[in-house]
């Protein structure tokens with residue numbers, strides 16, 4: 001069975017519960033690395049992703065404040081976790097539960113790593129409502 005599949009009723013895409021969707025960025029959010037299943041799920045080839053801003057997968061339903069929190073937490077505390085709705089190249093979408101970490105190598109170079117897993121459906125439903133409310137306020 002394929003690791004990613006589309007809903008038969010909507011434009012939502014799903015991925016295996018044993019998969020880790022990985023990407024790494026520089027401190028400006030430019031994609032330095034993405035694993036195979038990230039590419040498959042987002043519908044891009046690796047060459048289309050490397051060097052692009054990570055907002056290439058930003059879904060318009062995501063409130064700005066979520067990413068403000070992501071960047072502020074990851075820079076100051078070194079980590080952030082949250083539920084993210086992303087858009088695919090074909091304009092379909094997928095939800096992830098993301099953990100974003102700050103990574104400092106031995107030379108002091110800073111990059112950021114995101115590790116995404118399948119979210120609980122109840123969290124997706126709660127976030128759909130919450131994000132819609134946040135979007136009406138901003």
Ligand SMILES: Cc1cc2nc3c(=O)[nH]c(=O)nc-3n(C[C@H](O)[C@H](O)[C@H](O)COP(=O)(O)O)c2cc1C
Nearest residue numbers: 024025029054055057058059067086100112113114
């Ligand atoms: C490691 C890492 C992974 C990220 N992953 C995503 C992601 O999957 N989807 C997304 O919309 N933004 C992601 N972002 C945040 C984007 O860099 C960006 O802030 C966001 O898409 C909002 O776009 P904007 O800053 O142009 O408004 C990630 C940031 C980092 C540091």
